[in-house]
Amino acid sequence: MDLTTFLIQCLNSVQYGLLLFLIASGLTLIFGIMGVINLAHGSFYMIGAYMAFSLSSLTGNFVLALVLGVVLAVAFGYVLEWCFFSFLYEREHLQQVLMTYGLILVFEEMRSILVGDDVHGVPVPAWLEGGIAIGNDMTYPVYRLFISGVCVLLAVAMYVALKKTRLGMMVRAGATNREMVQSLGINISLLYRIVFAVGVAIAVLAGMIAAPVSSVYPGMGGSVLIICFVVVVIGGIGSIKGALVASLLIGFVDTFGKVFWQQAAGALIYVLMAAILLWKPEGLFKQGT
Template sequence: MSFAFFLIQLLNGMQYGLLLFLVASGLTLIFGIMGIINLAHGSFYMVGAYLAWSLAGMTGSLTAAILIGIPLTVVLGMFLEWLLMRRLYGRDHLYQVLLTYGLILVFEEMRSILWGDDVYGVKVPDLLNHSIALTENLSYPVYRLGISAVCLLLAAGLYFLIKHTRLGMMIRAGASNREMAQSLGINIKLVYTLVFALGVALAAFAGMINAPVSSVYPGMGAQVLIICFVIVVIGGIGSVKGAMAASIMIGMADTFGQILVPEVAGMIVYLLMAVVLVWRPEGLFGRI
């Protein structure tokens, strides 16, 4: 591997890592910060991708699809929280697992009824539909770099929200002690509804923005679900910084694993998780 290609692979790893962070960000909020086990995260991702496809088909523009799609998914998140999730906060995690697993099945079936079982493609917006030449025969799609930029912005925003805003304080207070926060006059019900809705919207947003790159297909949610949990666990429960670090680590491990040790490339992410958890059971930036 020449030095130029090594640099390109670094870029690949970084870009893939940022993409993973984008997909995992909603889970960081719902599972990482609020402690709700949400197996339906992948389904929300899928819903986002299918929304992007169908709305982009109607409006002719992915940007418009995202602008319309986000409020829709926020409403979906608030509705689900109001109808289902809020009944389970006081209960054991097992109930959350059962409920959100049920949601996966419901969303898969609804997807099949509403949108069918075909593979669909979403067009990259014209503005970003270019490539930058890197070597004589390799170039880099601008859209992917655009996604990376969005991921960085999103990470910064999320970090700021949790650490430096009043809402973030309420979220953290509610996560560490629900009753206490409530008796201090925080409308904890509303906070939870908002956070859950934000988590759903983030997952859906990831699906939307990723749709032109990944295509839109049945079962696409299941593919991202496991890696998202791996990221939150490696990063440490409750840490946006940790999730970011874990995403980049996994992006790099996966990229270089495929090239340097192809025989075990499929395992390498999980090996990494095992090593991290042996070394720091609470995750990279976890506080337990």
């Protein structure tokens, strides 16, 4: 492997890792802070991809479609938490798993009714087409750099929101001691509803920006969900920093695994998870970091 190819594979690893972080960060917020095992999180990614296809076709503007999709996702997440997830906080994990699995079936059936079962493509915006020259005869797509940039901006925004704002302080306190936060007069139900809506919106946004490079197809949320849980376990439940580090690790292991050892690339991610859990059973970082 020459230096140019190595650099391109590094960029692919970072882009995949950052996109994976974008999906998994919403899951680690919901799972780590609210204590709900949400198997339907991958479906939010699928919904985002289909929203990108539908809204970009209706508006003819990919950026406008992204904005509308995020607004609709926040409203959808808020209503979903109010109608379903608000009843799960004191329930056993088995009941959480059963209800969220039921939501997967509902979302898949609704997707089939509304959009159909065909595979769709979302065109890359004209202003993001083309590539940047790397070396003498290779280029790297501008749109993939755009994906990485969006993910980095959101990672910084989440860090600032959780660590430097009053809302973030309340979220972290509510995750540690819900009863104490309630006794201080904070509406913990509204707080959890906002956290859930944000988590849904992040996953939907990830699906929307990934649609032009991965296509849009039925069941696309299933495989993503498994990898997201691996990210959460490796990084540490409830840790945004851990989700970022774990996502980048998985990005490099998966990308270079496919380059050097394609037959076993899928298993290398789980080998990485097993090795880290043997070293640190609680994950790389603690909750709230």
